[in-house]
Amino acid sequence: MSTKEWFFCPPESSVGGYQDMTFDHENQNxxxxxxxNPEEYxxxxDEQFHQVKIAxxxxxxxxxxxxxxxxxxxxEALGGPVGKEFGSPDSE
Structure with missing residues (x-):
């Protein structure tokens, strides 16, 4: 049995995102x-192809x-300034 490491799970939402937990510094799972209840899916x-579409x-x-x-x-990859959530001293 594995533990889920949720990064997005608001109580009012039907959408969530997680990874199985790892003890490594950076989770690569x-x-x-x-x-x-997706809006559409x-x-x-077939034998050699699988596809899932979810709206x-x-x-x-x-x-x-x-x-x-x-x-x-x-x-940094998004080209924006570093905010408080990342510990920036420049952020108000």
Missing amino acids: PVLIQID QVLK IDAKEFDRLAIAWCKKRQLH
């Missing part, structure tokens, strides 16, 4: 996105993406 499967609200996806970027400290 796959990211899992859990969506309860489609599963295509969620765009604003909810924004929140999930921002939480992921904060967890992974990707602020």
